[in-house]
Amino acid sequence: MKKLQKSNLQSVSGSALPYIVVVAAFFIVTLLQKSGNLEQHMQGMLVPVCCYIVMALSLNLTVGIMGELSIGHAGFMSLGAFSGVVASQSLIDAVPNTALRLALSIACGACVAAVGGFLIGLPVLRLRGDYLAIVTLAFGEIIRDIITCLIVGHDKNGLHILFNFRGTKTVADLELVEGGLPIIKGAQGAIGTTKISSFGAGVILILIALFIILNFIKSRTGRAVIAIRDNRIAAESVGVEVMKNKMIAFVISTTLAGAAGALYGLNYTSLAADKFDFNKSILVLVFVVLGGLGNMLGSIISATVLTLLPEVLRGFDQYRMLIYAIVLILVMLATNSPKMKALLQKLLQDVKTLLFKAVPKRKSEGEV
Amino acid sequence: MKVFEKGKMVPVPSTSIIPERDLGKPPVLECVHLGIEFGGLKAVDDFNLTVGKTEIAGLIGPNGAGKTTVFNLLTKVYTPTHGTIMLDGHDTTGKSTVQISKMGIARTFQNIRLFNNMTVEENVRVGLHNRIKYSTAEGIFRLPRFWTHEKEFHERAMELLSIFDMQDMANIKAGNLPYGAQRRLEIVRALATNPKLLLLDEPAAGMNPNETAELMENIVKIRDSFKIAVLLIEHDMKLVMGICEGICVLNFGRIIAKGTAEEIQNNPEVIKAYLGNNSMEE
Numbered sequence: 001m002k003k004l005q006k007s008n009l010q011s012v013s014g015s016a017l018p019y020i021v022v023v024a025a026f027f028i029v030t031l032l033q034k035s036g037n038l039e040q041h042m043q044g045m046l047v048p049v050c051c052y053i054v055m056a057l058s059l060n061l062t063v064g065i066m067g068e069l070s071i072g073h074a075g076f077m078s079l080g081a082f083s084g085v086v087a088s089q090s091l092i093d094a095v096p097n098t099a100l101r102l103a104l105s106i107a108c109g110a111c112v113a114a115v116g117g118f119l120i121g122l123p124v125l126r127l128r129g130d131y132l133a134i135v136t137l138a139f140g141e142i143i144r145d146i147i148t149c150l151i152v153g154h155d156k157n158g159l160h161i162l163f164n165f166r167g168t169k170t171v172a173d174l175e176l177v178e179g180g181l182p183i184i185k186g187a188q189g190a191i192g193t194t195k196i197s198s199f200g201a202g203v204i205l206i207l208i209a210l211f212i213i214l215n216f217i218k219s220r221t222g223r224a225v226i227a228i229r230d231n232r233i234a235a236e237s238v239g240v241e242v243m244k245n246k247m248i249a250f251v252i253s254t255t256l257a258g259a260a261g262a263l264y265g266l267n268y269t270s271l272a273a274d275k276f277d278f279n280k281s282i283l284v285l286v287f288v289v290l291g292g293l294g295n296m297l298g299s300i301i302s303a304t305v306l307t308l309l310p311e312v313l314r315g316f317d318q319y320r321m322l323i324y325a326i327v328l329i330l331v332m333l334a335t336n337s338p339k340m341k342a343l344l345q346k347l348l349q350d351v352k353t354l355l356f357k358a359v360p361k362r363k364s365e366g367e368v
Numbered sequence: 369m370k371v372f373e374k375g376k377m378v379p380v381p382s383t384s385i386i387p388e389r390d391l392g393k394p395p396v397l398e399c400v401h402l403g404i405e406f407g408g409l410k411a412v413d414d415f416n417l418t419v420g421k422t423e424i425a426g427l428i429g430p431n432g433a434g435k436t437t438v439f440n441l442l443t444k445v446y447t448p449t450h451g452t453i454m455l456d457g458h459d460t461t462g463k464s465t466v467q468i469s470k471m472g473i474a475r476t477f478q479n480i481r482l483f484n485n486m487t488v489e490e491n492v493r494v495g496l497h498n499r500i501k502y503s504t505a506e507g508i509f510r511l512p513r514f515w516t517h518e519k520e521f522h523e524r525a526m527e528l529l530s531i532f533d534m535q536d537m538a539n540i541k542a543g544n545l546p547y548g549a550q551r552r553l554e555i556v557r558a559l560a561t562n563p564k565l566l567l568l569d570e571p572a573a574g575m576n577p578n579e580t581a582e583l584m585e586n587i588v589k590i591r592d593s594f595k596i597a598v599l600l601i602e603h604d605m606k607l608v609m610g611i612c613e614g615i616c617v618l619n620f621g622r623i624i625a626k627g628t629a630e631e632i633q634n635n636p637e638v639i640k641a642y643l644g645n646n647s648m649e650e
Contacts, residue, residue, distance in 0.1 A: 211508075212508050215509070215510060216507065216508050219502075219508065219514065220501070220507055220517075220521075221504040221507060223490060223494055224494065224497055227483045230482075230484055233481060234481035234482065234557075236465040236466055237465060237474070237477075237481075237558075238494060238495045238497060238558070239497060239561055240497050242466075248504050
């Protein structure tokens with residue numbers, strides 16, 4: 001009986017439910033914003049939450065659907081972020097419309113991350129399991145280091161890019177003509193970026209990511225990827241190319257990560273490459289594992305809750321991250337151990353019976 | 369260590385066991401001096417076998433004789449260290465498992481290998497992967513070709529499932545199927561790839577006598593309706609003797625006998641391999 005319910009829920013969550021949840025959340029938040037009930041620091045969290053949701057969805061495609069543990073996903077986010085920032089700052093005069101410029105920048109970030117994903121996928125996807133995890137970790141760090149060496153500026157002659165491997169070059173070496181705009185200043189990262197990200201754009205990006213991933217899973221290539229995950233040898237025996245199909249899934253995943261990165265990068269006036277380190281990759285991985293491998297709605301919810309949790313816990317001051325960690329451990333235990341589940345169920349039952357006994361009139365309501 | 373080069377083929381040094389109706393046609397499978405060594409251990413050695421176009425052939429032998437290794441060589445899960453495999457007249461040297469599947473060999477596995485988290489129908493759809501095609505972009509953006517081809521996927525899958533009357537199981541997760549049905553689903557998935565040669569690795573393992581009898585009928589039915597050859601590994605002698613036209617006996621990686629069911633049953637080498645030396649000394 002329980003199994004039946006679960007599979008029913010899964011079939012619903014596989015179709016329209018995630019879209020409905022996202023759109024509903026958008027309207028509720030917009031309403032709160034309009035009525036002035038949303039606190040200032042919460043408003044500032046809206047775009048990052050959207051970015052993390054897209055990141056979680058993207059990583060869920062790699063980890064949940066493809067079944068390969070990638071712990072360098074922040075690298076692709078950073079590729080998208082900095083190329084998005086460069087695109088946006090370069091187009092500042094050419095495309096004054098911010099919405100259009102944001103769309104173009106996100107597309108640019110996505111494309112760069114797609115190329116990056118393809119190039120990194122070539123060696124990485126030949127590996128399996130632990131090896132793949134370690135190599136993706138290494139690539140994530142490499143991307144971060146390369147961006148730390150970048151000095152980029154834009155003037156009317158076009159884009160100027162310098163690689164500052166020795167640490168001796170500065171923005172002055174770009175030799176920008178008058179009116180030129182330095183965009184990325186090496187280790188300082190992108191500085192002076194015009195913020196153009198918006199919550200609406202974030203929600204649209206989530207919906208696009210959902211559309212792409214859910215449709216991909218239910219298509220010929222998506223089936224092939226899941227088949228490879230379930231049983232590689234059997235998949236090969238029926239003629240499913242492992243490398244090609246995995247590569248398609250991986251590139252889709254990195255593309256979405258790049259798009260999320262671009263949105264993220266354009267939400268801050270300054271952004272350093274150090275922001276996209278190993279910890280960020282793990283953070284996104286936690287969203288995915290907590291939300292359930294292959295469960296897109298789960299990823300959305302866990303990304304939202306875990307991004308907002310530190311803000312909500314601000315009242316605990318110094319103990320904030322301690323509480324955060326404890327909550328995380330408890331939730332992981334509760335969602336994974338059957339004993340814990342049974343205990344929770346029993347507690348819930350007890351509370352219910354207590355409530356219903358105390359307030360007998362409510363019983364009929366509760367059952368509806 | 370290749371014994372042969374292309375064009376310098378030494379004739380197959382063994383009697384063929386091809387049934388009469390296939391004699392005029394080229395054989396679907398020809399293994400010549402096929403062998404593999406694992407660090408000096410000859411798991412399969414000098415394996416020569418010819419399978420006719422619509423033959424049902426059996427590969428038997430005691431445990432550890434190398435039967436499944438032969439299947440793994442044929443499907444290139446292992447790369448042979450010696451000899452060649454000709455499939456329908458084409459050399460398969462250097463081909464990958466995927467290419468072998470496209471060339472026309474499909475197989476089932478001794479330890480069932482289904483896509484457990486997918487439904488029965490989806491399993492068959494994966495089998496149809498190379499027969500019905502549309503691009504990833506068409507799939508993501510749900511372009512017209514997606515709908516027409518997915519419809520085709522569904523129809524073909526249902527048609528294939530009807531071989532074993534499994535249409536009403538289409539939406540069950542493959543991992544939740546009963547054992548016998550899982551074995552049947554593996555055969556359906558293999559057939560979905562449109563093979564010329566179907567390799568069945570212990571198809572009757574774990575089945576009761578009734579199920580085995582039904583399976584025997586179905587294997588013959590599949591051969592007749594799909595016009596393909598079947599090579600099967602099986603320990604159930606009733607099945608092997610009942611439907612196999614040619615039987616090949618393997619022991620310690622080498623062929624010790626080839627022939628019809630009757631010839632095999634009376635072959636002293638085979639009896640020795642199965643029952644040991646003592647039975648002969650009496």
